[in-house]
Amino acid sequence: MYEKLLVPVDESSVEMALLPHACELALRFDAEVRLLHVADTARDSVTVTNDGLVDALEAAGRDVVDDAGEVLDTFGVEYTTDVVQGSPADTVAQYASEFDYDCIAMATHGRTGVARGLLGSVTEKVVRLADVPVLTLRGGDHDPLTFPYKRILVATDGSATADRAASHAFALAETLDASVHVVTVIDTAELGPDVRSVLDTSGARAAARETVGGVAGDAPEGVDVTTAVIDGKPSSALGEYAEANGIDAVVLGTTGRRGVDRILLGSVAEQTVRTASVPVITVGGE
Known part of the structure; x- marks a missing residue:
């Protein structure tokens, strides 16, 4: 690897x-x-x-x-x-x-x-x-690390960079016999409850589910995959999901799409690198 x-x-x-x-x-x-x-x-x-x-x-x-x-x-x-x-x-x-x-x-x-x-x-x-x-x-005090990783989170927004990150996460998981959580975040941090309810009925959430499902479909045979669509501020939502689900490493792209129905990769990658308590693997390139 x-x-x-x-x-x-x-x-x-x-x-x-x-x-x-x-x-x-x-x-x-x-x-x-x-x-x-x-x-x-x-x-x-x-x-x-x-x-x-x-x-x-x-x-x-x-x-x-x-x-x-x-x-x-x-x-x-x-x-x-x-x-x-x-x-x-x-x-x-x-x-x-x-x-x-x-x-x-x-x-x-x-x-x-x-x-x-x-x-x-x-x-x-x-x-x-x-x-x-x-x-x-991240430097400083944190819980003991788990390695080989057992559970890997990959964040996606459907962009090409996110797809490369997912491919990397799947290859790593296959090598380490780890499971993968494919997660996308609907950025609702600055939206009111009325707008959030519109998102639920506008097809945005269905599109997000389709995105994670499409990524999960590319997983190698034998790699266990869980999908999730979550709401909130992307960087903090990913951290909370990782903690709640015992994630051992996070993989995400360094650039991505923008919009309320997509995770904001790029700045989110930097914020996640800065705050995550587990190893973060960022994937860029072309």
Whole structure:
């Protein structure tokens, strides 16, 4: 499933659950792993300085990947490391594409500073830029993760990107012997009760059911699929559904259609990455 796994790291990475989870993925899929640190030389405070500071940033970056490597060592995961210069998000996305990585694994919160700042908002930008799937995991305290995943949620709005996300979710589920919940959200967060009742009779809900049913019909034989149409603000509704149904991972596209009868992928993907308590795999590309 994942043959080459790129794991960008900064100084906060060793404190987060992402590295142990990346190890679980690597061991399960026998994946090649590279720890990457980007020395952020794109900041004004850095670009106007001399080569000596750049060298110091790279030296600090080598310490970062060495520390992260110690975590992988405890799991018996083989890996390589690299330290490069550039703007973190752009560099990570370009690096994954140039060296044919098929997944990027990143945490969603990190520190800031001239030698740091890789995670957090940078992760969200990588989600937008990357043409390979990005697995993200929120930093901070949360319940222990389940792996291999047993229940995977894939969000859909019927768009081409959502269809690619569903294909990825089905392939992952087939590999891990997991079930899949195909979910679409009718965005009723800012609608009054009268408008909501119109939606029930206008065919919007029937169209949503047809959307999830069509996606479910593409599931490989042997993959157990549940479909659901839910109401609310998409990002929070997905999180609530995931918690209520014991979801172990969420898969969704990074762009999508807009409208009251469709989930708003894109901004929703970023909000879900920021708030979900389980791993989120975003799928973009063409």
